[in-house]
Amino acid sequence: MPGETDSDVGWLRSAMGRYEGPLLRYAGRILGDVERARDVVQETFLRLLKSDRRRSEDHLAEWLFTVCRNRALDVCRKERRMRPLSEFAEQSTPSGEESPPAVAEQHEAVGQVARAMRALPANQQEVLRLKFQNGFSYKQIAGITGLSVSNVGFLIHTGIQRLRKRFRATGLIAQPEGDAR
Amino acid sequence: MRTPPDEARLTAYALGELDDDARAAVDAHLASNPTARRAVDEIRQVAGVLTDELAAEAVPQLTGEQRALIEAAASAPGRSKRRRRRPRALWTLWLVRSGVAAAILIVIGVGVISTLRSVLQPSADVGVSKTFDYMAWNQASRTGTGAGPSFAGTPRPEGMQDDMGRATTSQPDPDEGWNREGYDRIVENPFRKVIDHPLSTFSIDVDTASYSIVRRWLTKNRRWPPPGAVRIEELINYFDYEYAGPAEGGEHPFAAHVHMARCPWRSDHRLVRVAIKGREIADASRPSSNFVFLLDVSGSMGRPDKLPLVKAAMRMLVDVLGENDRVAIAVYAGASGLVLDSTTCDRKREVLAALDSLHAGGSTNGGEGIVLAYRKAEEQFLSGGVNRVILCTDGDFNVGTTSRSELVRLIETKAKGGVFLTILGFGRGNLQDATMEELSGRGNGNYAYIDTMAEARKVLLEQMNATLVTIAKDVKIQVEFNPARVEAYRLIGYENRILAAEDFNDDTKDAGEIGAGHTVTALYEVVPAGRSAGTPKASPLRYQNRRELSDAAHGSEVLTVKLRYKKPDGDESVLMTHRLLEGGAAFAAAPADFRFAAAVASFGMILRDSKHKGTYTLDAVMEQADSARGPDRHGYRAEFVELVRTAKLLASQR
Numbered sequence: 042m043p044g045e046t047d048s049d050v051g052w053l054r055s056a057m058g059r060y061e062g063p064l065l066r067y068a069g070r071i072l073g074d075v076e077r078a079r080d081v082v083q084e085t086f087l088r089l090l091k092s093d094r095r096r097s098e099d100h101l102a103e104w105l106f107t108v109c110r111n112r113a114l115d116v117c118r119k120e121r122r123m124r125p126l127s128e129f130a131e132q133s134t135p136s137g138e139e140s141p142p143a144v145a146e147q148h149e150a151v152g153q154v155a156r157a158m159r160a161l162p163a164n165q166q167e168v169l170r171l172k173f174q175n176g177f178s179y180k181q182i183a184g185i186t187g188l189s190v191s192n193v194g195f196l197i198h199t200g201i202q203r204l205r206k207r208f209r210a211t212g213l214i215a216q217p218e219g220d221a222r
Numbered sequence: 223m224r225t226p227p228d229e230a231r232l233t234a235y236a237l238g239e240l241d242d243d244a245r246a247a248v249d250a251h252l253a254s255n256p257t258a259r260r261a262v263d264e265i266r267q268v269a270g271v272l273t274d275e276l277a278a279e280a281v282p283q284l285t286g287e288q289r290a291l292i293e294a295a296a297s298a299p300g301r302s303k304r305r306r307r308r309p310r311a312l313w314t315l316w317l318v319r320s321g322v323a324a325a326i327l328i329v330i331g332v333g334v335i336s337t338l339r340s341v342l343q344p345s346a347d348v349g350v351s352k353t354f355d356y357m358a359w360n361q362a363s364r365t366g367t368g369a370g371p372s373f374a375g376t377p378r379p380e381g382m383q384d385d386m387g388r389a390t391t392s393q394p395d396p397d398e399g400w401n402r403e404g405y406d407r408i409v410e411n412p413f414r415k416v417i418d419h420p421l422s423t424f425s426i427d428v429d430t431a432s433y434s435i436v437r438r439w440l441t442k443n444r445r446w447p448p449p450g451a452v453r454i455e456e457l458i459n460y461f462d463y464e465y466a467g468p469a470e471g472g473e474h475p476f477a478a479h480v481h482m483a484r485c486p487w488r489s490d491h492r493l494v495r496v497a498i499k500g501r502e503i504a505d506a507s508r509p510s511s512n513f514v515f516l517l518d519v520s521g522s523m524g525r526p527d528k529l530p531l532v533k534a535a536m537r538m539l540v541d542v543l544g545e546n547d548r549v550a551i552a553v554y555a556g557a558s559g560l561v562l563d564s565t566t567c568d569r570k571r572e573v574l575a576a577l578d579s580l581h582a583g584g585s586t587n588g589g590e591g592i593v594l595a596y597r598k599a600e601e602q603f604l605s606g607g608v609n610r611v612i613l614c615t616d617g618d619f620n621v622g623t624t625s626r627s628e629l630v631r632l633i634e635t636k637a638k639g640g641v642f643l644t645i646l647g648f649g650r651g652n653l654q655d656a657t658m659e660e661l662s663g664r665g666n667g668n669y670a671y672i673d674t675m676a677e678a679r680k681v682l683l684e685q686m687n688a689t690l691v692t693i694a695k696d697v698k699i700q701v702e703f704n705p706a707r708v709e710a711y712r713l714i715g716y717e718n719r720i721l722a723a724e725d726f727n728d729d730t731k732d733a734g735e736i737g738a739g740h741t742v743t744a745l746y747e748v749v750p751a752g753r754s755a756g757t758p759k760a761s762p763l764r765y766q767n768r769r770e771l772s773d774a775a776h777g778s779e780v781l782t783v784k785l786r787y788k789k790p791d792g793d794e795s796v797l798m799t800h801r802l803l804e805g806g807a808a809f810a811a812a813p814a815d816f817r818f819a820a821a822v823a824s825f826g827m828i829l830r831d832s833k834h835k836g837t838y839t840l841d842a843v844m845e846q847a848d849s850a851r852g853p854d855r856h857g858y859r860a861e862f863v864e865l866v867r868t869a870k871l872l873a874s875q876r
Contacts, residue, residue: 049296050296050297053292053296057289061283062281063281065281065283066282075282079282083288083291086292087292087295090292090295090296154275154276158272169272172237173273174276174279194234195230197233198229198233198234201233201268202229202233204272205268208268208271209264214264
């Protein structure tokens with residue numbers, strides 16, 4: 042890789058290059074739409090600028106996800122306070138920019154897995170995503186979510202067991218023949 | 223006997239989350255317990271499926287405005303403005319439309335709450351969510367326009383410049399591994415005015431991965447590929463062309479040809495082709511080989527289109543190796559290790575048995591694996607032979623301690639020592655296309671994407687020597703255009719291979735390799751002198767006068783192509799020169815190979831929705847490619863025609 046500049050701009054750019062998409066996906070899951078996710082992620086990067094770089098640099102991914110998560114949850118809390126649930130159903134202005142994610146289900150396996158994931162409780166979905174979409178370890182996930190490591194392990198285990206049953210039933214994973222050694 | 227590990231511990235074990243002691247305890251338990259072994263295997267399969275499918279989700283982006291704002295704040299800290307928030311729940315729209323609103327709505331509401339609750343009160347499962355009506359959800363997903371409350375749309379052809387296609391401009395570090403398909407954004411080469419930029423310099427590129435990736439998107443995913451995945455030079459170079467090779471016993475290891483005809487998608491432009499053909503090497507006279515297979519056996523490799531295909535492909539290669547060839551096998555997952563020390567192929571059975579014994583499990587540490595593989599290759603270094611690490615992987619190197627830049631440095635250093643690199647990409651979902659292309663480029667290597675046995679056969683058998691035997695390295699091309707003949711030019715593809723003009727004569731600058739029998743093709747779209755190229759003029763210089771034309775410029779030469787290359791074990795480059803004289807034939811009169819390559823280029827431009835795609839339609843591409851099929855011994859060109867048809871069908875369905 043060509044040497045990354047040590048300036049704040051260079052540092053920020055490389056952090057954005059790496060984490061912008063993953064953070065948006067993550068925040069989008071918590072918040073339910075991309076627009077507010079963008080606001081949260083924007084603010085996460087702005088906070089990164091204000092943070093002590095030496096402290097955030099070592100655990101940049103964890104730092105960003107933690108801040109992003111807290112911000113997203115803040116927004117959820119606020120919006121819940123400000124807007125009664127019923128209002129969600131009334132809102133019907135198309136966003137104009139994003140198309141409804143219709144094509145997501147076009148691909149059979151994608152649809153199947155996505156549906157199976159959505160059938161899981163939100164906290165299981167979240168840790169599974171942190172683990173398998175973002176490659177975090179149990180310990181890092183614990184750091185990000187504030188759960189204990191064993192709790193993270195339990196959530197992931199429970200989620201996987203459910204998916205395993207589903208995938209087995211739909212043939213998405215192969216039944217091992219005899220001894221799986 | 224120890225007490226059996228609880229189930230959650232088994233999951234942690236399968237995912238590589240246990241420390242050494244705990245792992246040893248589970249290992250001991252597994253040794254005597256086939257049920258638990260099956261469980262571990264299935265957990266890893268689930269993990270593989272999840273990794274793949276989650277990686278395929280679209281990657282949204284900040285708006286340009288937001289990004290600019292953040293960058294502005296970075297250069298002037300403390301001055302951060304909040305962007306106007308537009309509270310909007312996209313998924314509510316979907317819910318309303320899909321008519322399953324109420325029940326699910328509540329569940330989603332609860333979903334958010336449960337996320338919140340999990341912070342305060344961790345629990346494995348939130349009871350309320352169990353009321354989720356899977357059937358209703360399932361049906362809802364199939365009807366109407368909605369797919370779910372996520373924003374995770376997938377890329378569509380009309381969104382050529384949208385989120386997915388420009389997924390990243392910089393790549394994830396291996397230790398932070400995002401599992402998703404990473405394609406670098408490609409900014410197409412613009413038209414350049416000859417008067418301002420008389421020289422065009424680039425490194426050759428013999429990779430072909432992009433074609434297989436595009437094919438997979440169109441035929442398996444049934445979608446148009448993200449524009450970043452379409453590298454036009456790789457589409458063109460996927461095909462074999464019948465260019466004449468160098469003279470027997472000649473001075474150069476390859477021959478170069480330059481040809482010009484009318485440009486099919488813009489009839490007032492010309493198309494110039496630079497065609498290179500490497501010397502063929504008969505299988506019998508192939509130098510002895512020292513191969514190290516470095517195989518990714520992480521959990522996600524368990525699917526049928528990955529490790530089983532890797533094993534079959536490697537078996538196929540081992541089958542044709544001679545008894546003086548050597549193979550070592552190294553793997554990487556949670557830990558890297560040597561499965562088979564370097565073994566000569568007179569003991570082929572041992573090699574094949576070692577391949578058979580591999581199974582997927584654990585997470586990836588590609589960095590260490592590469593170090594190990596290069597060490598093995600160096601231990602058995604064959605001077606005058608083929609020394610190569612063959613890396614087979616589905617994606618990124620995610621757990622390692624080595625960062626991508628360190629990895630690149632390592633590979634560059636090793637390549638200088640004579641060990642070359644071939645990267646074979648497998649599977650879909652978390653293919654780190656950009657990383658693999660960069661690594662192979664830096665490692666004096668090549669990169670192919672293998673999605674089927676047929677592709678494995680093409681890369682490893684039919685083109686074995688081209689893939690594995692390098693006949694010239696650091697091959698650079700520099701074209702000088704004659705301003706009296708050419709107004710402007712545009713190099714089609716090769717965007718990430720552009721070199722500075724002065725790099726051409728700089729032997730320390732790395733460039734691409736040519737394998738035995740390889741053909742390499744580069745196309746320029748050329749605007750003849752006197753026609754406007756529509757490119758903005760550079761402002762006039764105050765201290766210099768415009769260059770004066772030399773005598774040669776007044777002749778009929780259109781351009782001069784200069785090539786530099788080094789022998790595989792050499793450090794000094796050799797120069798070759800070719801001139802192209804005026805005489806742009808009608809396109810229809812051009813050789814079939816020329817017309818076919820033009821059709822492929824046009825297809826790539828249409829897929830990328832390039833602003834240079836001109837008047838050509840998919841129908842025209844299909845017709846042109848079909849008429850230029852030639853002998854097509856392996857049916858690749860016929861397959862291309864089908865691929866264009868598929869692209870057209872998918873476009874009409876949207």
